Amino acid sequence: MVERAVPQLTLGLNSYSAEDPGGWEHMFARARAADRAGIDSLMVSDHVVFGENLDEYAKPEVGGAKGGKQPTGPDGHWLEPLTTLSVVAGMTKRIRLRTQILLAALRRPVTLAKSAATLDVLSGGRLDLGVGVGWQREEYEAAGLTFDTRGRLLDHSLEVCQTLWRNQRATYSSPELSFDAIHQMPKPLQPGGVPFWIAGTLRSSTIRRVAQYGSGWIPWGPDAANLLDSVPRLKEGVAAAGGNPDGLQIVGYMPREAKGDDGSIDPRRAADQIKTLMAVGVTDFVLHMDVPNDEAAAEDLLSGIVTKFRETVGRS
Numbered sequence: 592m593v594e595r596a597v598p599q600l601t602l603g604l605n606s607y608s609a610e611d612p613g614g615w616e617h618m619f620a621r622a623r624a625a626d627r628a629g630i631d632s633l634m635v636s637d638h639v640v641f642g643e644n645l646d647e648y649a650k651p652e653v654g655g656a657k658g659g660k661q662p663t664g665p666d667g668h669w670l671e672p673l674t675t676l677s678v679v680a681g682m683t684k685r686i687r688l689r690t691q692i693l694l695a696a697l698r699r700p701v702t703l704a705k706s707a708a709t710l711d712v713l714s715g716g717r718l719d720l721g722v723g724v725g726w727q728r729e730e731y732e733a734a735g736l737t738f739d740t741r742g743r744l745l746d747h748s749l750e751v752c753q754t755l756w757r758n759q760r761a762t763y764s765s766p767e768l769s770f771d772a773i774h775q776m777p778k779p780l781q782p783g784g785v786p787f788w789i790a791g792t793l794r795s796s797t798i799r800r801v802a803q804y805g806s807g808w809i810p811w812g813p814d815a816a817n818l819l820d821s822v823p824r825l826k827e828g829v830a831a832a833g834g835n836p837d838g839l840q841i842v843g844y845m846p847r848e849a850k851g852d853d854g855s856i857d858p859r860r861a862a863d864q865i866k867t868l869m870a871v872g873v874t875d876f877v878l879h880m881d882v883p884n885d886e887a888a889a890e891d892l893l894s895g896i897v898t899k900f901r902e903t904v905g906r907s
Contacts, residue, residue, distance in 0.1 A: 595840075597874050598873070599631035599632055599687075600632075600900050601630070601631060601633070601634055601842075601876065601878065602632070602877075602882070603877060603879045604618060604621060604633045604634065606618060607662065607663055607667055607668060607669040607670065608663070608667065609662070609664065609667050609668075617884040619679070619682060620884060620885070620886040620889060621882045621884075622682065622683060623683060624882070624887075624889035624890035625882075625890075625893055626683035626684060626685060626686040628889075628890050628893035628894040628896075628897055629893075630878075630893055630897060632686060632688070632875070633676075633679065633683075633686055633687070633688055633689065634689040634691040634721070635670070635672045635676060636669075636690075636691060636692065637671075637692060638669045638730065639694065639697050639730055639734070640729065640733045641665035641666075641667070641727070641729065642665065642728070643665050644729075645661045645664070645665060647728070648660065648661050648726055653726050654725055654726035656812050657812060672693055673690070673706050676690070676710060676714075677713065680714035680717065685717075686717070688710075688717050689718075689719040689721055689788070690720050690721050692723040692725075692790045693720055693721060693722050693723075694722075694724075694725045694730065695720070695722040695748045695749070696724070696731075696745045696747070697734045697736070700747060700748045700750075701755065701768075704751060704755040704756060704775060705755075705775060707720060708756060708775070708777060708778060708779045708784075709777070711779035711785050712779065712780055715780065716779070716781045718779070718781075718785050719785070719788055719806075719840075721788040721789075721790055721842075722745065722748075722787055722788070722790065723745075723789070723791055723809070723811070724745050742796050746800065746803075747768070749787055749800070750763070752784065752785075752787075753783075753784055753804065756778055756779055756783070756784030757783060757784060759774065760772050786807065787804050787807075788805065788809050788840060789807070789809065790808075790809035791809075791811050792810075792812050792813070792814050793821055798828035798829060801829050801834065801839070802828075802829045802832035803832075803834065806838075806839065806840055807839055807874075808839060808841050810822075810825075810841070810842060810843075815843075815844070818843055818868055818871065819867065819868070822871045822872045825841070826839070826872060839872070841873050841874050841875065842877060843868050843873035843875065843876055843877070845861070845876050845878050845879075846861035846864040848860050856878065856896050857899050859899050861903075862903045865904065866903075869904065
């Protein structure tokens, strides 16, 4: 099983396209290059269907981001994330694999538990599930689910998955689902099951969810933009809710100071900002950047960034 490095460097892998790309080899080439270059983690996003009102994504009150804009129209091509990571797992050796953000409640919980456990086993224990409630009413309605209960639906999914992963003979009862003395094998390779990284703003439901189910937090909206304030508040809230804030994985983004006028990324330019974020508890720095389609060129570019990042944070 691959050990998690801290702090780690994550590359966003665009598993979507505004139009038919005619194939996805460019994405796989970047994944292989990132694995060899020393990037710590790859992440992919999730949408199952789209309605035509994408303006909702800009509304924080429904779970969107203020001023946010989707990268494709409703007819964009979005790959299913667990299937995508299964393919990526087969062509990589060490890099961790993360969903950011999986709409877990859209999958039947028992099936999600099975799929995630299988992927964790086949990848050698490299899977992290970043999960959230989403923002789009049409996705829930298309799945026969009620959008306004999406928080409870997510809790239910996480409860069922962890029950199945942590018990040889599993029993569970809730208003939505009950089962008694069932067995689901194989279990995930990672002790306690596949880690859940909870996405959301710092509302009480998010804090409770991190405390109860989470190994990490994916900040959203204004909390992602002000980590120096939000991370300490998250940790205080988790402790007050009976959770353990020590060891939480917390996502940040490569500071804008790292980007040069020519578009190049050099973490050393943002050394002070990176170290300040690390001091409050940020463990994961996400890169959103253009990566060449050519595999050798991508590896060369990413290797340079990895070397500079490790120099900046004091990792060997």
